[in-house]
């Protein structure tokens with residue numbers, strides 16, 4: 107008897123290809139950071155999409171390329187070596203397993219806490235280089251991206267007429283800010299044709315729990331966002347720009363005026379995708395609640411909670427779960 111072995115991709119989640127919708131969406135808001143009058147556009151983008159693209163930023167390309175090349179070096183090393191930097195619990199090297207609650211995707215990644223020493227030594231043994239190389243590349247990149255995030259959050263506060271305008275940015279600037287940095291590598295999946303008009307999921311649909319996420323990828327597309335009308339749209343890749351994602355905590359602080367956008371990544375059959383994401387979060391002890399000036403005459407939609415409480419609860423959920431529902435007020 108001939109026993110056919112099932113291809114590994116059979117075990118991975120897929121989505122149906124939709125041939126009806128256009129493959130790329132060209133109406134994603136683009137914010138030119140060199141223009142001082144962008145604040146109202148940022149507010150509109152956060153209200154309509156919870157997502158926008160940033161151009162003319164001041165993050166030096168040299169820092170991005172340096173980190174990208176360190177990441178490529180790491181992901182190109184043998185699996186047995188990479189596994190030494192794992193498992194992701196939640197920090198470390200992870201392969202196909204996302205989080206601790208049974209989610210999987212066609213992705214390998216490194217997850218780091220940006221404000222602790224963490225185990226750069228582990229990575230160094232894999233890279234065979236001085237631990238300072240990767241540590242410096244991550245630190246330099248995160249410092250610049252955090253600066254840009256704060257600039258954006260201050261413009262956003264101004265656009266919302268909130269005073270002082272550092273109400274959001276001070277949370278990221280706090281030395282105890284609980285921020286995370288992630289490098290995702292989505293290897294191409296040549297067997298994808300076997301899936302019959304289906305796409306393999308690299309990173310399943312979810313919202314990001316923090317305040318703001320800043321995503322940069324190489325020129326391989328795959329990122330999709332969910333529009334208010336329920337349609338998934340593909341975001342054309344742009345390696346010279348950043349994509350900003352509204353997180354759950356910003357949704358709460360704006361009393362639901364901004365929505366944390368659902369997003370996911372689909373695998374490419376030919377090209378690999380490399381993304382780097384900074385997730386800007388508040389200190390663990392910070393109380394998260396709607397800002398009084400954004401409640402004004404309306405009901406507060408959320409109970410007050412600390413970031414520690416939210417994170418603890420979020421990390422017990424599956425990727426696609428609505429993590430905020432537990433914190434909504436019953437009106």
Ligand SMILES: C=C1C[C@]23C[C@@]1(O)CC[C@H]2[C@@]12CC[C@H](O)[C@@](C)(C(=O)O1)[C@H]2[C@@H]3C(=O)O
Nearest residue numbers: 196204205209314315420421422423424425
């Ligand atoms: C399934 C999970 C992975 C995740 C923790 C969680 O339990 C639910 C939120 C997930 C998420 C999504 C955004 C970021 O990539 C992330 C690091 C985060 O803060 O929340 C991941 C978590 C993870 O991969 O550990």
Ligand SMILES: O=C(O)CCC(=O)C(=O)O
Nearest residue numbers: 288290309329371381383
């Ligand atoms: O890799 C990407 O492009 C997006 C991944 C993502 O959404 C995440 O890591 O939270």
Ligand SMILES: [Fe+2]
Nearest residue numbers: 312313314369
């Ligand atoms: Fe995400």
